[in-house]
Amino acid sequence: MRSSTINDELWHKMLEQVAKTFTEVTLSRGFTYFKQQRVEDLRLTENHMIHARVTGSEDYAVTLNLDNLSSYSCTCPAPPPCKHLAAVMMELADRYGYPSSHIMNAKHHLERAEVRSSSLVWLEQLPDVDVSEWHTFLNQYTAHIKQSYDPGIYLNLLRDQLQAMRKASNPLSDIDQKFFELHQELFMVRKLKDLSAQSSVAYFTSHVLTRAYDNIHAWLSQASEHFNFTLSPERLKQTLAYLRVQMAEEKDKDYLHFRIYAALWQQEIAPQPDAGQWVTHELSDINSQSTGDAKSIGCSMVKAYLLISQSRNEEAWTALETGGALKDAPTSLLIVFLQQLAKAGNWRDLLGWLIKSAPTFNSRLNNDMNSYMNYWKMTAAHLPEAEEHWWKVLKDMLPLSSHLIEEALYEQRKWKAWIEMQIHQGHGPFYHRVSVLQPIEKEAPELLLPYYHQAIAHHVSLKNRQDYKLTVKLLKRLQKVYKKMKAVERWDLFFHDFVERHSRLRALQEEIKKGKLME
Structure with a gap:
């Protein structure tokens, strides 16, 4: 039971005094003395003085004035404050029901307490500030979490900290709460990107970033079933603006924030009847951005994405070309635009994009190439004249495309050409299954x-x-x-x-x- 003499106010002052005056080494040695029960004959006098004896190779007398914590003494020869005083303060805390370990880790405990205190103030302000201030708060709330060499551990620490905050009550409305959860996910992506900027951990961070993106995509899919994010247009505008800023600042070539932007648009905005108004608003905002930001590769991809939704496909290609996306962006991002065109049924425009983007896919044998070829198949199924262009593209890509040509010949039952190709490649009948x-x-x-x-x-x-x-x-x-x-x-x-x-x-x-x- 806590004494009326040692109360919360005095306890806090004691922690402040310890954090200000003691070194970590002295506290560690004092903690050893405390655990070894070397503090004896501890007495509290009527004038709020603490008297104690600390045993060891020799016994030393320690005094501490609770009304003036900077007034203390010890009969040992070490300069004050010493390990004996630290041990006495820990013993005092333990006897009056306070954690002695907080004395040992006074600085850390005070920092955590300050974060908790300021967090309560911040939580009350969340409804009245924009999302950029939310990120300022999240940065402060997780400031004590140190970056780890293992990005997976770092992500888990961030998530645990933020999930603890989600359990706390706050004055946000239901839809604001959903936006706040989304920005917590976005915050973790940004922190991982900051970690990835360090060359020593960049390789290990890429797959963790992919996992973080997958989490956001899954979260958006689930959230869209219960909430219409366009019902809070101001928060949605702020969120889109935040993503554009992140895209403009992106240094690496995964363009993760563009992927998030596209997923947000596809899940939350495109299905809404007023999606066209959102497109107009976004294009206006992009065009009004500063020259540097508006010409960033990420923002040029956003502009192209929005223009395609208005069937302004030639302008979209120009936006990608002038923004440098066709030169530097990975092929997986071009697939996003091909998907848009196919979903809209713009087969003739899709044919033009497939022809023009062929050089970008050439020399890159990966899953993106397979997706690219699938869009050729879809286009040829709707536009018979596309087949001639398709075969030309395949021939221009040789030898990289040899297996793709082989697959196409087989699927189209062009048996003579297929068999000639097997003979030319030295693939005998046993190279294939009987079927x-x-x-x-x-x-x-x-x-x-x-x-x-x-x-x-x-x-x-x-x-x-x-x-x-x-x-x-x-x-x-x-x-x-x-x-x-x-x-x-x-x-x-x-x-x-x-x-x-x-x-x-x-x-x-x-x-x-x-x-x-x-x-």
């Missing part, structure tokens, strides 16, 4: 003749038992093809000649007999 060749065998079996004949000649020329076995498998397939073509006589003539020609290859003859191709 891959079955459609050709069914629809155009005659095209398989040169493919199988060449493969048979190749395996026989290797002159080993394993290749002879493979030769027999191919002969069986070839026999099946001739039967499919109703050309059994041609098969008989070929097979008779084949056996005669290789009659000296005893192992091959044995495998042919084992395969029951002849008696």
